[in-house]
Amino acid sequence: MEKLIDLRSDTVTLPTQEMREAMYRAEVGDDVYGEDPTVKKLEEMAAEITGKEAAMFVTSGTQGNQVSIMTHTHPGDEIILEEKSHIFTYEVGGIGYLAGVQARTLPGKKGVMDPSEIEAAIREDDIHFPKTSLICVENTHNRAGGTVIPLDVLKRTYEIAQNHGIPVHMDGARIFNAATYLGVPVKEIAKYADSVMFCLSKGLCAPVGSIVAGSKEFIKRARKFRKMLGGGLRQAGILAAAGIVALEKMAGRLKEDHENARLLAEGLNAIPGIFIDMETVQTNIVICDISGLKINASEFAKRLFKKGIKINGGSGYLVRFVTHYGIEKDDILRTIKAVKEVAEEK
Numbered sequence: 001m002e003k004l005i006d007l008r009s010d011t012v013t014l015p016t017q018e019m020r021e022a023m024y025r026a027e028v029g030d031d032v033y034g035e036d037p038t039v040k041k042l043e044e045m046a047a048e049i050t051g052k053e054a055a056m057f058v059t060s061g062t063q064g065n066q067v068s069i070m071t072h073t074h075p076g077d078e079i080i081l082e083e084k085s086h087i088f089t090y091e092v093g094g095i096g097y098l099a100g101v102q103a104r105t106l107p108g109k110k111g112v113m114d115p116s117e118i119e120a121a122i123r124e125d126d127i128h129f130p131k132t133s134l135i136c137v138e139n140t141h142n143r144a145g146g147t148v149i150p151l152d153v154l155k156r157t158y159e160i161a162q163n164h165g166i167p168v169h170m171d172g173a174r175i176f177n178a179a180t181y182l183g184v185p186v187k188e189i190a191k192y193a194d195s196v197m198f199c200l201s202k203g204l205c206a207p208v209g210s211i212v213a214g215s216k217e218f219i220k221r222a223r224k225f226r227k228m229l230g231g232g233l234r235q236a237g238i239l240a241a242a243g244i245v246a247l248e249k250m251a252g253r254l255k256e257d258h259e260n261a262r263l264l265a266e267g268l269n270a271i272p273g274i275f276i277d278m279e280t281v282q283t284n285i286v287i288c289d290i291s292g293l294k295i296n297a298s299e300f301a302k303r304l305f306k307k308g309i310k311i312n313g314g315s316g317y318l319v320r321f322v323t324h325y326g327i328e329k330d331d332i333l334r335t336i337k338a339v340k341e342v343a344e345e346k
């Protein structure tokens with residue numbers, strides 16, 4: 001049997017042997033009482049890496065984003081975010097239900113909002129208007145294809161926010177991929193946001209968990225919202241132990257995923273009927289327009305699956321491939337070959 005090549009997402013990564021051993025040995029306590037030494041260690045490491053005063057372990061990226069938004073805003077406020085962002089698209093309308101805020105979406109270019117459009121969208125002080133109380137940025141941008149916000153744009157966005165006294169939250173689910181692409185430490189990116197969320201369970205391979213980082217005062221208030229949402233965990237050090245290994249051992253290898261994504265994109269883009277905007281291939285996500293093949297994404301995914309390659313299908317003509325730990329160069333070459341065969345079947 002040939003190995004199944006799963007390119008649906010970097011969330012399919014499994015914990016490494018070292019993570020399982022660290023989980024087995026983890027020293028734990030009741031984290032709701034603040035007594036889990038392994039959670040504390042992970043949170044201290046995460047604060048250091050992001051250059052923030054404090055950090056908090058959360059169950060998922062979605063919980064981290066929602067708790068952050070609840071902490072920054074009040075019901076009835078408005079938040080500015082990109083129209084294809086994860087928070088707006090894939091978080092079940094949580095900003096309305098949980099935080100009680102409304103969304104002011106702006107179209108991004110490759111996922112990046114224009115700072116002057118952000119400034120223009122900030123509400124004036126008027127009796128009729130909601131208060132703009134938060135700006136959210138996504139880095140890397142998932143639906144745009146893992147694209148990175150240039151540091152100068154991020155800086156400009158943060159300056160505008162500060163001039164208006166509005167905080168910035170960064171959905172940095174894949175901030176380590178952004179840092180790898182830019183060749184800078186994570187804190188050089190996170191310094192342009194008041195709070196940042198990142199995932200341990202994607203390219204970093206931990207089985208569960210994300211981090212929210214920010215000021216001491218922010219994290220103190222965020223802990224109450226985490227508790228409210230059922231995220232007060234007890235012996236969570238079992239999970240945090242894997243997160244520590246993720247930060248120590250897995251962040252440094254993301255370059256391989258990026259090289260594999262580029263190799264894949266170059267191979268696929270050379271196939272007639274497939275189009276890839278190569279400028280969006282910056283990190284570990286490749287988005288292809290397959291409309292030239294005259295089959296839709298779900299049919300394309302079905303045919304690839306018969307050849308041992310798994311991707312997410314959909315009703316349209318865009319398909320996504322995500323590289324991650326466990327995907328080797330040989331798997332990329334096999335994928336290109338399989339897509340070529342599908343393209344020639346018709």
Ligand SMILES: *Cc1c(COP(=O)(O)O)cnc(C)c1O
Nearest residue numbers: 060061062063086138142171173
């Ligand atoms: C995956 C992802 C999240 C949410 O993470 P979950 O752990 O799946 O809830 C948030 N933002 C972005 C950009 C993501 O890619």
